[in-house]
Amino acid sequence: MIPTREVYWNISNIWLMYVLFCFAAAAFAYGFWRHIRAWGATLPADRAGRVGERLAGFAKYVFGQARIHGLGRPSRLRHIYAGTFHGFFFFGLIILFVGTLVVMAQEDFGLHIMQGTFYLWFQSLALDLAGLFAIVGLCMAMARRLFFKPDRLENTQRELFNAPVLLVILVTGFTIEGLRIAATNDPWAAWSPVGALAAKALAAAIPAEGLRPLHASLWWFHLVTVLALFAALPYTKLRHVFTAPLNIYFRPLDARGAILKPIDLETAESFGVKALDQFSFKSLLDLDACTECGRCQDACPAFASGKPLSPKKVIFDLRDLLHEKRDSEGAIETDAATLVPDLIGENALWACTTCMACMEACPVFIEHVPKIVDMRRYLVMEEGRFPDTMQQSVRSMESRGHPFPGNTMGRLDWCKDLDVRVLAEGESAEYLYWVGCATALNARNHSTARALVNILNEARVDFGILGEAEHCTGDPARRMGNEYLFQTLAQQNIATFESRSVQKIITTCPHCLNSLKNEYSAFGTKYEVVHHSQLLADLVASGRYAPHGDYNASVTFHDSCYLGRYNGVFDEPREVIAARAGTSMIEMERHREASFCCGAGGGRMWMEEPLENRVSNLRARQALETGADVVGVSCPFCMTMLEEAVNAEKGGRDVRVLDIAELLHGPERK
Amino acid sequence: MKIVVCCKAVPGAVTEVAVAQGNVLSYRSQFQSMNECDEYAMEEAIVLKRQMGGEIIALTMGGITTQDILFTAAAKGADKIVRVDAQAQDPRAASIVLAAALKTLGADLILTGTQSRDSLSSFVGVATAQQLDIPFAFAVTAIEKDGDNSIKVRKELGGGRSADVRLPLPALVCIQTGIQPLNYVPPARLMRARQQRPTSLSLADIGLTQDDLASKGYRIASVAPPVRTGQATMIEGTPAEIVSTLLAKMKEVR
Numbered sequence: 001m002i003p004t005r006e007v008y009w010n011i012s013n014i015w016l017m018y019v020l021f022c023f024a025a026a027a028f029a030y031g032f033w034r035h036i037r038a039w040g041a042t043l044p045a046d047r048a049g050r051v052g053e054r055l056a057g058f059a060k061y062v063f064g065q066a067r068i069h070g071l072g073r074p075s076r077l078r079h080i081y082a083g084t085f086h087g088f089f090f091f092g093l094i095i096l097f098v099g100t101l102v103v104m105a106q107e108d109f110g111l112h113i114m115q116g117t118f119y120l121w122f123q124s125l126a127l128d129l130a131g132l133f134a135i136v137g138l139c140m141a142m143a144r145r146l147f148f149k150p151d152r153l154e155n156t157q158r159e160l161f162n163a164p165v166l167l168v169i170l171v172t173g174f175t176i177e178g179l180r181i182a183a184t185n186d187p188w189a190a191w192s193p194v195g196a197l198a199a200k201a202l203a204a205a206i207p208a209e210g211l212r213p214l215h216a217s218l219w220w221f222h223l224v225t226v227l228a229l230f231a232a233l234p235y236t237k238l239r240h241v242f243t244a245p246l247n248i249y250f251r252p253l254d255a256r257g258a259i260l261k262p263i264d265l266e267t268a269e270s271f272g273v274k275a276l277d278q279f280s281f282k283s284l285l286d287l288d289a290c291t292e293c294g295r296c297q298d299a300c301p302a303f304a305s306g307k308p309l310s311p312k313k314v315i316f317d318l319r320d321l322l323h324e325k326r327d328s329e330g331a332i333e334t335d336a337a338t339l340v341p342d343l344i345g346e347n348a349l350w351a352c353t354t355c356m357a358c359m360e361a362c363p364v365f366i367e368h369v370p371k372i373v374d375m376r377r378y379l380v381m382e383e384g385r386f387p388d389t390m391q392q393s394v395r396s397m398e399s400r401g402h403p404f405p406g407n408t409m410g411r412l413d414w415c416k417d418l419d420v421r422v423l424a425e426g427e428s429a430e431y432l433y434w435v436g437c438a439t440a441l442n443a444r445n446h447s448t449a450r451a452l453v454n455i456l457n458e459a460r461v462d463f464g465i466l467g468e469a470e471h472c473t474g475d476p477a478r479r480m481g482n483e484y485l486f487q488t489l490a491q492q493n494i495a496t497f498e499s500r501s502v503q504k505i506i507t508t509c510p511h512c513l514n515s516l517k518n519e520y521s522a523f524g525t526k527y528e529v530v531h532h533s534q535l536l537a538d539l540v541a542s543g544r545y546a547p548h549g550d551y552n553a554s555v556t557f558h559d560s561c562y563l564g565r566y567n568g569v570f571d572e573p574r575e576v577i578a579a580r581a582g583t584s585m586i587e588m589e590r591h592r593e594a595s596f597c598c599g600a601g602g603g604r605m606w607m608e609e610p611l612e613n614r615v616s617n618l619r620a621r622q623a624l625e626t627g628a629d630v631v632g633v634s635c636p637f638c639m640t641m642l643e644e645a646v647n648a649e650k651g652g653r654d655v656r657v658l659d660i661a662e663l664l665h666g667p668e669r670k
Numbered sequence: 671m672k673i674v675v676c677c678k679a680v681p682g683a684v685t686e687v688a689v690a691q692g693n694v695l696s697y698r699s700q701f702q703s704m705n706e707c708d709e710y711a712m713e714e715a716i717v718l719k720r721q722m723g724g725e726i727i728a729l730t731m732g733g734i735t736t737q738d739i740l741f742t743a744a745a746k747g748a749d750k751i752v753r754v755d756a757q758a759q760d761p762r763a764a765s766i767v768l769a770a771a772l773k774t775l776g777a778d779l780i781l782t783g784t785q786s787r788d789s790l791s792s793f794v795g796v797a798t799a800q801q802l803d804i805p806f807a808f809a810v811t812a813i814e815k816d817g818d819n820s821i822k823v824r825k826e827l828g829g830g831r832s833a834d835v836r837l838p839l840p841a842l843v844c845i846q847t848g849i850q851p852l853n854y855v856p857p858a859r860l861m862r863a864r865q866q867r868p869t870s871l872s873l874a875d876i877g878l879t880q881d882d883l884a885s886k887g888y889r890i891a892s893v894a895p896p897v898r899t900g901q902a903t904m905i906e907g908t909p910a911e912i913v914s915t916l917l918a919k920m921k922e923v924r
Contacts (some may be wrong), residue, residue, distance in 0.1 A: 271858050384856035393856045399682040399703040408896070443902070468685040471700065484857030492700055654908075 004115035007107050009180055011216050017223060024227035031234025032242065037330025038322060039284045046261070047250045047282055054249050061248045062292035065090065067363040076299070076594035077361060081144065088137025089166070095130035096173075101121055128177075131170050132194050140166045152294025152312070162238055165229055174224040178202045179215035197391050206612045240291045244364040247289035250282050250591040251365035255565040256356065257518030259370055262378070263483045268507055272377025272481060275339060277332040279371070286366040287319035296358035296368060301597040301615045307351035311358040311368040317343050318371070340375050341624035349375055350387055353615065354479050354602035355561040360593050376481030390480055393606040397485060401471030401492075403606065411435070412467050414446035418453055422467040428501040429464035431456075431535075434516065436509035438636035444643065445636040448508055451665035454530050456506075459545040461535075463506065469496050480603040490520055497527070505529045508661070510562035510569075510635045511601075517567070531563055533634050533660055537572040540579040540664070547664055550582035555663070556628035557585065558619065558642060559595035560635035573634045576660045583663070586626040596622060598645075600637035620645035624655060631657045671724035673715045674777040676768055676798070677708035677743060679736035680788045693889040694759045704739040705845070713850035714813065715781055715803025716747040720817055725749040727775060731756050731767050737868045744863040751868040754876065760885040761793040767883065768794065769801030770876040779821065780842040784809055787876045790920055799842035806842040807835050 008014050060066045061264075069083020080528050102123055105111040113121055145155060178198025181189045189196040206214065233239055252259055263271060273279055278353045284635040296311035297303050303310045321343055325333045340349055349372060379385045386394075396405040412422065423429060433453070439445040456463055474489035505527050507513040517529035539545040555577050563569045570592045577583055590596040599615030609615070620642055623631045631646055633639050636659075658667055682701025683815050690696035704712070728743030730736055731754040740751035754771045755814070758764045772780060780802075782795035792807045799806035809826040816822040819839045826846060873879060905912045905919075 266862065380856065382858045383857055384854040384859070386854070394854070395703075399701050401683050401701055408898075413898075468683065470685075482857060484861070 001119050001187075002115050003117075003191075005119070005184075005186065005188075007103055007114070007181075009214055011185065011219055012216075020224065020227050024231040027231035028233055031239075032233075034326060034328075034330035035234060035239070035243070035288055037638060038326050038332055039288075040281050042281060043250075044261075044280050044282065046252065048253055050253055053253055056322060057251060057253075058245065059245040059281070060086060061251075061363075061365070062245045067365075068139075074590075074592045074594040077435050079295075081140070082293075085140035085144075088133040088140070092130040092132075092134030092137060093166075095126055096134070099127040099130075110523070118558075120188060120191045124188060124195075125193075128192045128194045131173060131573050135167065135170050138163050138170070142167070150294070150298070152298045154292070154294070158236060160351060162236060165225065168478060169222065169225050169229065172199050172218055172225065176215060176218050176222055176395050179211050179218065182216060183208075183211040197205060202367050214603075237290070237292050240289055240364065243285065243289040243306055243661050244291060246504055247282075247285055247364050247366065249363055253366065255398055255518050255567070256359075257514040257562070258520070258521070260368065260373055260478060261370075262487065262519075262522045265484060265487060270378075271381035271483065271511070272379070273339065273371070273374040274378045274382070275334075275337065276318070278326060279374070283367065283371055284322065286371075287322050289364045290315050291364060292316075295361040295363065296366070298393040299357035299361040299594070299616070300354060301353055301357065301599065302351040303597075304596075304608075305615045305618055306613045307348070308345055309348040309351035314344060314348070314368060314371070315366060315663065317556050327580075330665075340379060344375065346379070346385075349379070350390075350607065351604075353599060353604045354559070354599045355597035356565040357594075357597065358563070360565050373479065373481060376479075378481070380481035381483060386480060387607055389606045393603070394480065394482055394485060395474050397474070397489065399487070402441060403472055403476045404437060404441050409440050409441045409443070410468070411440045411470060414440055414449050414556055415453065415465070418450060419457055420453055421464040423464035423469075423500045425499045427464065429462050431461060431463040431504045431506050432497070432500065432502045432508045433463045433465050434505050434509075435465055436507060436512045436636060438511075439508050439642070440470070442636060442640060445639055445659075448636065448639070448659040448661050451659070451661040451669075452506075452508060452536075455536065455539065455545055455661065459539045461539070461544075464500075464512055466496060466500070471496075473512050473520075475511040475515045476605070478519070478605050479601065486519075487523075490515075490523060494520060494523060494525055497525070503527060506532055506535050508532050508634075508659075509634060510560045510567065511637065514562045514566050531567070531569055531572070531634065533573040533576055534569060536661065536664055537575040537579075538568065540576065545664075547580045548669070550667055551580050551663065551666065552582040553587050553629040554584045554627070555630045555632045556588055556626040557591070557632040557634075557660075558588070558598065558623060559592055559639055560638045561595065561601055562634065563634055564595055565593060573632065573660050576664050577632055580663055583630075586628045588626055590620050590622060598633075598635075598641040600641045605637055605640075614645065615651055616641035616645035620649045624653070629655060630663070631655065632660055632663060633657060635659050671718065671722045671778050672727070672776065673718060673724060673779045673781060674727045674729050674772060674775055675712050675743065675748070676717045676729050676782045676795070677712060677739060677782065678705040678783075678786045678794075679703070679730060679732055679739045680705045680786055687895070689890050689893055693885065693891070695890060695893060699868045702738060703736065704742050705783055705788075706852075707787075708784055709783075709846070709852055710847050710849050711781040711783050711845040712743055712746050712748070712777055713852060714845050717850055718779070718813060719747070724778075727752055727777070729754070729768070729771060729775065731758070731764065731771070733757060737870075740868045741860060741863045741866075741900050742855055744866060745859040746853065751866070752871060754871045754873075756873055756878075756883060758883045758887045759789070759890075760792045760883075761789065762797060762886045762888060763883045764794050765797035765801055766913065767873075767876070767878065768798045770878050770882075771871055772798070772802060774871065774876045778839045780804075780840070782842065784844050786847060795842060795844040802840075802842070804840050804842055805837045806844065807837060808844045809846045810843045811846050813843060819826050 065087055068086050070078040102114055106114040174194055175198060177195035179202055181195050181199035234520035294312050300311050340346060354369050354370045356369055374549040392405040393403040397403050435449055439449050471492060472489055474486035505516055510531060513529055513531045557573055557577060598614055598618050598619055631642055633642055639659060646655055646657050679702050681699035684697040684699045687697040719726055726748045727750045728739055729752045737753045740753060744751050754767055756767050758767060796806060806845040807823050808826045810823045811826060812824040814822050816836055820836055823835050823843055824832050825835055830896035860887055905915050
């Protein structure tokens with residue numbers, strides 16, 4: 001006898017199932033049709049094409065669940081428990097769904113595949129185990145929600161509904177199977193271990209003549225529940241079953257640092273995003289892809305320091321507005337409310353440091369930062385409405401070419417007594433050392449530049465600087481939303497580079513690095529831009545520079561956002577620190593991709609922060625908890641923020657904040 | 671009320687500052703903006719227009735590149751923008767040019783800043799009033815209408831005092847900084863303002879010749895770079911060492 005079972009055993013009037021299915025499918029299709037209409041049909045250029053890369057990522061992040069469990073990532077980004085239960089019901093439900101397709105192939109398409117070995121191994125055993133794992137996963141998820149819920153999760157009513165319904169579906173599924181096995185004395189029951197167990201229990205509890213009627217009624221109940229869930233999918237967060245993979249497919253593939261796209265100032269009719277319908281396809285898809293896991297909020301330095309910003313809430317609020325402002329055909333009302341300040345407070349909008357921790361944490365590649373910058377762009381470009389202290393910085397960039405109002409330092413003050421060549425027009429060197437305003441115009445950072453220059457001279461690197469011809473890259477202007485000023489400064493600097501035939505650039509500032517490397521290329525430039533950590537690591541590795549003497553200190557290294565998360569430079573600064581004999585490394589819990597901002601990014605350098613709750617002080621405490629003697633940094637902004645904060649928080653301890661160039665060169669040598 | 675605001679384009683960070691032929695300053699600068707003191711005059715003009723109606727004309731003098739600041743003025747709210755195509759670093763020559771242009775344009779009220787960031791002479795506003803032979807007030811912190819043909823202004827006096835002064839129109843007022851908050855000009859509005867064409871007046875249009883611009887005895891002989899007097903020293907060492915060094919330094923000073 002060939003192993004199989006009778007499909008729709010004990011069920012009559014099966015036509016009713018098709019009728020019910022049609023209703024559910026209509027509700028499902030209408031729901032998604034409205035979503036898709038609202039997202040809009042125009043795909044930005046950077047989201048089309050590169051299909052191979054997109055599919056590879058799709059495999060990794062959808063089927064590999066790489067960002068859900070976060071294996072191989074720093075501990076802050078690892079979620080073993082959630083990864084396990086999500087994996088259990090993700091794969092469990094996929095296998096069960098395939099099982100349903102097999103039934104469909106058998107019954108509706110006449111493909112007789114549900115028999116023999118395939119029936120035993122897949123349709124019986126694999127499906128049984130899949131159901132079991134899915135149940136275990138759901139129980140784990142519900143237990144977390146009920147007994148040890150992280151703060152980032154919210155138990156809304158909608159939330160508490162999804163898992164129990166899925167659980168009811170799975171449990172009734174096993175009950176139906178058990179009843180069938182018990183009533184038919186299924187000879188292959190052993191291949192369905194959970195079903196067989198259920199059969200045994202049910203047979204013991206229910207009289208034999210009760211099995212069939214109970215089976216039939218439970219079967220219909222199971223069917224109706226499944227179809228109800230199916231119909232409800234687009235209307236609950238379970239829509240992420242479809243939207244999250246789609247969002248992963250359309251994830252940004254360009255360098256992280258190139259995520260802000262330039263506005264074409266000549267042709268644009270309006271600037272930035274004032275209302276919902278001005279967001280791009282992916283920005284709106286993001287909203288419907290959200291799984292409400294709250295990991296973005298957990299990673300956010302603004303939220304951690306009590307600012308009125310939560311990236312999660314931004315997405316929730318935008319999503320709820322999107323659903324509210326759609327008509328029955330999915331089109332967004334064009335007069336939909338102004339987003340800021342009606343939906344998102346100005347204080348929340350300006351609290352973002354653009355550190356990218358939220359986007360790094362998001363398992364489905366939602367892009368919070370570009371949305372925030374888009375809304376800033378509207379406020380600044382169209383209305384000129386932004387915080388006073390930032391306005392002063394912008395005015396300074398406009399009139400003096402650097403963002404530090406009131407600063408009277410000269411750009412060559414730091415190197416008066418050093419052997420540094422200032423490149424005049426027409427002159428060139430192998431490397432241009434781009435000093436950066438925050439290094440040249442801030443006395444504390446002079447010793448970083450001096451250390452670097454001394455090392456470069458010792459290693460016989462041919463380099464020059466621009467001196468007074470150097471001006472802000474425009475990075476702060478761009479993060480503040482002033483795209484016009486950013487492009488003006490970029491064009492000026494590009495002209496300066498051209499007049500010196502610049503091809504390779506060294507920066508000490510990760511913000512300059514990011515702009516010169518990832519953002520200027522939109523204007524057709526092709527420079528090789530390296531951060532000093534990269535060049536120093538290279539000089540040490542190739543033996544061109546050997547540090548002088550020991551420096552006995554335990555060091556913890558603070559990854560700056562624009563070096564690490566933006567540009568993926570994590571190893572080189574650590575190599576530079578390790579190159580100095582006598583140092584030992586202690587990592588903070590939040591390091592590498594999981595690093596915590598110093599608080600200065602996104603133009604926040606020019607905002608007052610209440611003393612008691614500064615991002616920089618939180619970070620300083622994290623650094624001090626390691627017990628390290630030295631907090632290593634590789635960014636002039638991080639230096640300013642962390643040195644002040646470490647001094648405020650260190651109490652009686654002797655802790656220094658040093659740039660990696662100072663560490664390598666020797667902090668005692670000037 | 672026809673209000674003319676005189677505004678000057680001033681350089682930002684300058685390099686290669688030197689005395690050039692003709693005893694004028696030469697320098698390089700990649701940045702240029704509306705002189706901040708004049709910006710306050712512009713903001714006050716906008717408030718006055720809102721109260722009394724009329725029109726605002728922004729007036730500047732200089733080469734073609736200086737018309738950039740006129741777009742800023744237009745974006746802020748000037749109805750008409752005018753540039754006199756003339757170069758004069760000598761403040762007295764500047765006042766002659768402005769007065770001639772103002773005669774051509776006609777004005778009930780002329781607003782200027784108190785000084786310009788680059789030459790710091792605090793002279794052009796007052797001298798222009800003299801050239802036009804009209805009343806003026808310097809360092810004004812408030813303006814209000816006083817009947818049909820005059821205004822009442824509050825001007826600063828020494829020692830923190832102030833005085834209310836009546837001026838018959840037409841009059842010239844040098845606006846003190848801070849009279850109104852400076853509003854940041856949204857780039858979008860600036861870009862739209864760039865679509866309009868400023869009126870350009872040549873010297874001949876205002877009845878002057880190049881000779882009128884000749885320096886009246888004011889000649890820059892030499893220019894010196896800024897002297898940095900700030901001598902902050904960071905004292906390093908253990909807290910005990912820092913304290914003893916600090917004490918020693920204090921004794922030294924005493």
